[in-house]
Amino acid sequence: MSVETASGIELPTFRLDGRTAVVTGASGGLGQRFSQVLAKAGATVYAAARRTDRLEALAATSPGIVPVSCDLSSGEDRARLIETASKGSGRIDVLVNNAGVPGALHIENESTEVLQDVLQINLLSAFDLSKRAGELPGTKDLAIINIASVLGLVSTAPLGGAGYAASKGALIALTRELAGQWGHRGIRVNALAPGWFHTEMTEELFGDPKGAKWVDRNTMLARGGAAAELDGALLFLASAASSYMTGQVLVVDGGWTAR
Incomplete structure (x- = not known):
């Protein structure tokens, strides 16, 4: 979808009207923000997490958000999530892992x-949610967005986090491979790799003056990121604005990895 200007040039739109989206880890942090942003853009968002009370509070902020209590370590819960989100249209248009x-x-x-x-x-x-969403009969223009991290691209020693870094590096590799396997079907798979953002997961880091200074010192913009600074990147990857983009890692890190 695009918008025609007075000069006749069509500009891409970031709107998601009529689209169905799934966001996991939606009860807090970036997932909560992602759910609200996609709903604001017009999508019906199935927000999934284990903390039901937080999901219900999130859903109260927008009529476009549907809370789905889900334990992502359970295959049964993952299957139920995809079934619930696709029940109306037979498809999922945006999946944010x-x-x-x-x-x-x-x-x-x-x-x-x-x-x-x-x-x-x-x-x-x-892996499982992407597979299930990609196998839905109504799937055509599915956009999968895997939330990776700069830890999947570079070392953050001496901070650490070997297991987390390994998982995010593998998620980036999965992104490339799914993009390659599904590109001919029009399914786009990209990764969004945030740098150091103020979230629940980084509260201890930013709450420590030494940790906060470490982030500032090693980031070109000399500060951590605010959740709102991922809105544009998320909508770009979720919408037709990125219709010719797949298999890529979009890094939003204040210059951390460009040092």
Whole structure:
């Protein structure tokens, strides 16, 4: 969809009217913001997470948000999420695989059991939900957005986070491969890689003066990001504005990875 200007040039629109979207990890942090932004753009958003009370509070902020209580470590819950979201139209138009858990900072404290939990949420759930959404009979212009991280691209030593970094690196590889396998069907798969944003997951980092200064010192814009600064990138990847873009990683990090 595009908008024609007085000069006759058609500009892309970021609107999502009539579209069905799914956002995981929607009960807080970036997922909460993503759900509100997509709904504001006109989509019906199925917001999924385990914290039902928070989902209900989120849904109260917009008539376009539908709360779905979901444990993403459960295959049954993932299947139910896709079935619920696609029930009306027979398809899902936008899938935002945002849910994520941090794991341990230092590998000495990160057992293989913890790593399995991290991979279960950060990688396997995205794999399974993407597969299920892509297999829906009504699927045609599906846009999958995997929320990765700069930790999937560069090391953030001495901070740590081996399991988390491994999961995000794998998510980026999954993005490329799904884009390659599904491109001929018109399904677009891209990753959004945020830098250091003020979220629940980074509260401890930004709450520590040394941590906050570390972020400022190593970021070209000399500050952490605000959630609203991902709105444009999210809508770009979700809408027809990025209709010829797939298999890519869109980095929004204040210049962190360009050092």
